[in-house]
Amino acid sequence: xxxxxxxxxxxxxxxxxxxxxxxxxxxxxxxxxxxxxxxxxxxxxxxxxxxxxxxxxxxxxxxxxxxxxxxxxxxxxxxxxxxxxxxxxxxxxxxxxxxxxxxxxxxxxxxxxxxxxxxxxxxxxxxxxxxxxxxxxxxxxxxxxxxxxxxxxxxxxxxxxxxxxxxxxxxxxxxxxxxxxxxxxxxxxxxxxxxxxxxxxxxxxxxxxxxxxxxxxxxxxxxxxxxxxxxxxxxxxxxxxxxxxxxxxxxxxxxxxxxxxxxxxxxxxxxxxxxxxxxxxxxxxxxxxxxxxxxxxxxxxxxxxxxxxxxxxxxxxxxxxxxxxxxxxxxxxxxxxxxxxxxxxxxxxxxxxxxxxxxxxxxxxxxxxxxxxxxxxxxxxxxxxxxxxxxxxxxxxxxxxxxxxxxxxxxxxxxxxxxxxxxxxxxxxxxxxxxxxxxxxxxxxxxxxxxxxxxxxxxxxxxxxxxxxxxxxxxxxxxxxxxxxxxxxxxxxxxxxxxxxxxxxxxxxxxxxxxxxxxxxxxxxxxxxxxxxxxxxxxxxxxxxxxxxxxxxxxxxxxxxxxxxxxxxxxxxxxxxxxxxxxxxxxxxxxxxxxxxxxxxxxxxxxxxxxxxxxxxxxxxxxxxxxxxxxxxxxxxxxxxxxxxxxxxxxxxxxxxxxxxxxxxxxxxxxxxxxxxxxxxxxxxxxxxxxxxxxxxxxxxxxxxxxxxxxxxxxxxxxxxxxxxxxxxxxxxxxxxxxxxxxxxxxxxxxxxxxxxxxxxxxxxxxxxxxxxxxxxxxxxxxxxxxxxxxxxxxxxxxxxxxxxxxxxxxxxxxxxxxxxxxxxxxxxxxxxxxxxxxxxxxxxxxxxxxxxxxxxxxxxxxxxxxxxxxxx
Ligand SMILES: *[C@@H]1O[C@H](CO)[C@@H](O)[C@H](O)[C@H]1NC(C)=O
Ligand SMILES: *[C@@H]1O[C@H](CO)[C@@H](O)[C@H](O)[C@H]1NC(C)=O
Ligand SMILES: *[C@@H]1O[C@H](CO)[C@@H](O)[C@H](O)[C@H]1NC(C)=O
Ligand SMILES: *[C@@H]1O[C@H](CO)[C@@H](O)[C@H](O)[C@H]1NC(C)=O
Ligand SMILES: *[C@@H]1O[C@H](CO)[C@@H](O)[C@H](O)[C@H]1NC(C)=O
Ligand SMILES: *[C@@H]1O[C@H](CO)[C@@H](O)[C@H](O)[C@H]1NC(C)=O
Ligand SMILES: [Zn+2]
Numbered sequence: 001x002x003x004x005x006x007x008x009x010x011x012x013x014x015x016x017x018x019x020x021x022x023x024x025x026x027x028x029x030x031x032x033x034x035x036x037x038x039x040x041x042x043x044x045x046x047x048x049x050x051x052x053x054x055x056x057x058x059x060x061x062x063x064x065x066x067x068x069x070x071x072x073x074x075x076x077x078x079x080x081x082x083x084x085x086x087x088x089x090x091x092x093x094x095x096x097x098x099x100x101x102x103x104x105x106x107x108x109x110x111x112x113x114x115x116x117x118x119x120x121x122x123x124x125x126x127x128x129x130x131x132x133x134x135x136x137x138x139x140x141x142x143x144x145x146x147x148x149x150x151x152x153x154x155x156x157x158x159x160x161x162x163x164x165x166x167x168x169x170x171x172x173x174x175x176x177x178x179x180x181x182x183x184x185x186x187x188x189x190x191x192x193x194x195x196x197x198x199x200x201x202x203x204x205x206x207x208x209x210x211x212x213x214x215x216x217x218x219x220x221x222x223x224x225x226x227x228x229x230x231x232x233x234x235x236x237x238x239x240x241x242x243x244x245x246x247x248x249x250x251x252x253x254x255x256x257x258x259x260x261x262x263x264x265x266x267x268x269x270x271x272x273x274x275x276x277x278x279x280x281x282x283x284x285x286x287x288x289x290x291x292x293x294x295x296x297x298x299x300x301x302x303x304x305x306x307x308x309x310x311x312x313x314x315x316x317x318x319x320x321x322x323x324x325x326x327x328x329x330x331x332x333x334x335x336x337x338x339x340x341x342x343x344x345x346x347x348x349x350x351x352x353x354x355x356x357x358x359x360x361x362x363x364x365x366x367x368x369x370x371x372x373x374x375x376x377x378x379x380x381x382x383x384x385x386x387x388x389x390x391x392x393x394x395x396x397x398x399x400x401x402x403x404x405x406x407x408x409x410x411x412x413x414x415x416x417x418x419x420x421x422x423x424x425x426x427x428x429x430x431x432x433x434x435x436x437x438x439x440x441x442x443x444x445x446x447x448x449x450x451x452x453x454x455x456x457x458x459x460x461x462x463x464x465x466x467x468x469x470x471x472x473x474x475x476x477x478x479x480x481x482x483x484x485x486x487x488x489x490x491x492x493x494x495x496x497x498x499x500x501x502x503x504x505x506x507x508x509x510x511x512x513x514x515x516x517x518x519x520x521x522x523x524x525x526x527x528x529x530x531x532x533x534x535x536x537x538x539x540x541x542x543x544x545x546x547x548x549x550x551x552x553x554x555x556x557x558x559x560x561x562x563x564x565x566x567x568x569x570x571x572x573x574x575x576x577x578x579x580x581x582x583x584x585x586x587x588x589x590x591x592x593x594x595x596x597x598x599x600x601x602x603x604x605x606x607x608x609x610x611x612x613x614x615x616x617x618x619x620x621x622x623x624x625x626x627x628x629x630x631x632x633x634x635x636x637x638x639x640x641x642x643x644x645x646x647x648x649x650x651x652x653x654x655x656x657x658x659x660x661x662x663x664x665x666x667x668x669x670x671x672x673x674x675x676x677x678x679x680x681x682x683x684x685x686x687x688x689x690x691x692x693x694x695x696x697x698x699x700x701x702x703x704x705x706x707x708x709x710x711x712x713x714x715x716x717x718x719x720x721x722x723x724x725x726x727x728x729x730x731x732x733x734x735x736x737x738x739x740x741x742x743x744x745x746x747x748x749x750x751x752x753x754x755x756x757x758x759x760x761x762x763x764x765x766x767x768x769x770x771x772x773x774x775x776x777x778x779x780x781x782x783x784x785x786x787x788x789x790x791x792x793x794x795x796x797x798x799x800x801x802x803x804x805x806x807x808x809x810x811x812x813x814x815x816x817x818x819x820x821x822x823x824x825x826x827x828x829x830x831x832x833x834x835x836x837x838x839x840x841x842x843x844x845x846x847x848x849x850x851x852x853x854x855x856x857x858x859x860x861x862x863x864x865x866x867x868x869x870x871x872x873x
């Protein structure tokens with residue numbers, strides 16, 4: 001034992017290093033957990049001309065005035081809204097689709113003020129009183145101050161109402177407006193989605209409020225903590241149905257008041273959709289054709305069990321009286337957790353046994369479980385501000401696997417979390433351009449900054465960190481804490497530390513979790529079995545990167561030649577621990593990859609692990625077999641271990657029948673294919689993984705796991721296996737001939753032009769269409785030229801840019817590996833630079849990645865070539 005700190009072996013708890021005051025609290029915490037672990041295993045009429053006077057709009061240089069700040073002052077608190085909206089499903093004389101509305105809000109004055117700031121964006125107001133765009137009335141006998149002036153502060157998206165005198169503290173007021181807005185096709189706010197049924201064009205009016213578009217639909221205090229009750233009335237033509245967050249009366253226009261909720265969770269849809277239902281009040285909505293061909297059946301089948309599972313998991317009954325889920329032909333995200341009326345893109349809700357793949361089915365069930373998980377976590381209890389979005393999204397992403405496992409117990413879906421969330425997060429989080437999970441409240445202010453938060457770190461790292469927390473606390477303590485949290489904060493708002501408070505031993509949880517939340521990145525833990533030393537270091541994929549000297553509190557679980565050695569904590573940069581010293585046993589750390597870190601060993605231990613894999617790989621848990629491959633390839637990319645060692649971890653695969661290790665290999669080899677498909681290494685690479693020993697295994701594993709088949713076919717084709725290319729060419733020819741499935745079967749440049757015509761390819765699908773073409777060796781340069789030539793066009797009318805252009809930039813530049821390509825990418829910054837927009841981060845990441853690719857090829861090409869040639873001998 002070196003400078004380590006060793007405590008009570010019988011408990012199976014060892015602390016590495018002396019983490020100042022943290023050691024004791026963490027120890028106390030550990031004892032609790034180990035014990036626990038043992039114990040458990042309108043009224044407007046159509047045709048009325050709307051008269052609007054030019055509403056004064058102001059833009060001014062940032063000043064210290066309240067209306068120039070993006071955040072609402074804390075002087076007013078909304079209580080309830082009465083909103084009536086009327087979407088027109090046919091264009092007006094000028095060819096514009098519009099909606100009209102009347103809205104009133106009752107608010108209480110908490111602090112003396114003569115100013116009302118309420119969010120409103122892109123709405124045109126009708127004069128409500130003789131001079132002003134709003135009418136203010138005092139309630140309960142209070143007289144309201146007269147309005148001095150109203151105007152719209154465009155930049156900060158406020159309607160500003162300056163009063164002649166102050167509002168009185170403790171009194172309530174009613175603010176009323178009438179307005180109209182465009183029912184545009186930009187996938188945000190109150191928007192329209194179109195489809196054709198029996199050759200007739202149908203228009204759906206639907207909403208997407210999150211994060212900041214409720215203000216585009218009616219004036220509101222549009223921040224998550226401004227929870228209120230909404231009385232909603234929708235006017236709609238005969239033959240359509242109106243849906244919203246709560247139940248409707250017979251007229252199908254006026255809804256019961258909602259629960260107290262945030263504006264971003266509101267939703268309403270007017271459509272000719274039909275539904276299927278099951279008691280109690282669970283309905284799946286969509287286009288008639290889709291519903292009648294049973295595409296909603298799977299969603300309906302799983303919803304009730306999922307809600308039951310979640311009620312039990314949270315130990316809290318479902319907070320609403322009904323659950324509607326609706327699939328929309330045009331939808332920007334995958335789905336949106338509006339309370340009681342969840343909206344989906346069709347692919348995320350519909351499952352058609354005739355054409356959908358297993359992967360599609362898994363997508364459907366995990367999206368449904370993710371959204372339904374939000375009905376409690378996110379909707380019932382909501383983050384106070386967007387900087388805690390990671391807790392909301394990370395949590396729903398984590399719990400979605402637990403609930404999906406409950407409804408599809410034979411899929412081993414929980415295991416997929418490692419690849420789909422943990423390793424996905426590792427990829428982004430090992431770049432210098434990564435960022436911490438948690439941001440300060442004052443760092444996330446503008447709508448653009450809020451949009452940027454919806455990224456891989458927020459979702460996947462959030463899920464990975466919560467999975468780690470739940471594992472080291474034990475699932476039951478975690479779930480119990482959740483229950484208390486939901487109970488205490490129902491219908492209100494929280495910050496993340498409120499959750500920690502409910503998880504017992506708050507000091508320790510804070511100390512442990514802050515390291516993972518406030519610092520970006522994650523560690524690589526290196527175990528030297530020759531000395532027993534264990535060290536941690538910030539893992540960066542680019543070896544020359546320089547960042548702060550981070551240190552984490554790392555939960556270490558490990559196997560020693562197959563025996564589980566329990567859980568330990570590494571609290572300092574370096575420590576040593578006698579039981580880790582060995583010259584015969586192999587050590588394997590991070591069991592089931594529950595910890596958010598990578599692991600490296602001394603060369604001898606690596607050799608012992610390879611020997612074990614090659615002799616009897618089943619002794620090593622399946623998730624760890626995938627981990628060995630993934631860690632090795634990434635450590636090699638970071639120049640920490642030799643690339644040939646990484647390649648050697650794939651040699652045992654000819655005996656491997658499980659999906660996860662194969663997926664790890666295929667994913668990592670993908671990088672080799674991307675980097676080498678335009679070089680002389682490509683031939684030998686195809687040779688080894690397509691025609692050599694490994695090929696046969698591709699065939700032998702096809703029946704074992706649902707996804708192995710996909711991997712086998714794609715790998716076989718990628719490596720030029722003759723039978724595969726013949727088979728897929730035949731499929732392609734058949735598909736091209738069928739005008740139903742393939743109306744736009746063309747080659748690449750024509751198809752690219754289609755991608756910017758919304759009549760041919762839906763806006764929601766542009767990114768996919770372009771990125772798929774870019775995946776092809778011939779398509780890639782075409783796409784690059786096309787995107788630069790059409791940049792303005794492609795990006796201009798997307799409000800929800802974060803879902804869009806980040807994925808696009810990454811998708812089309814992932815093969816970049818030459819100086820010439822790097823220069824072109826750097827130029828993009830100067831041409832399209834806009835301060836504070838999402839595009840910048842994506843371009844910066846692409847530049848960082850391209851530089852690394854160039855370096856990687858120059859350092860590794862010869863070695864990879866040599867190893868491949870050796871294997872084929
Ligand atoms: C808002 O609507 C509710 C329900 O229709 C009604 O009871 C209430 O009086 C309305 N409030 C105002 C201020 O008009
Ligand atoms: C709102 O007013 C602006 C400026 O007058 C106009 O360009 C826009 O089309 C109007 N919007 C609607 C929905 O009428
Ligand atoms: C839905 O459940 C019914 C009844 O159990 C079953 O017959 C049907 O195959 C299921 N549909 C899907 C798509 O899972
Ligand atoms: C569920 O909550 C109730 C009270 O809110 C409590 O008595 C019960 O023990 C909880 N059940 C579990 C499994 O935690
Ligand atoms: C690791 O995961 C497997 C499922 O892949 C599970 O059966 C096993 O119990 C887990 N092991 C530990 C130590 O949690
Ligand atoms: C990596 O290993 C190969 C073969 O074992 C060896 O030829 C090469 O020099 C090693 N590279 C480095 C950087 O150590
Ligand atoms: Zn979510």
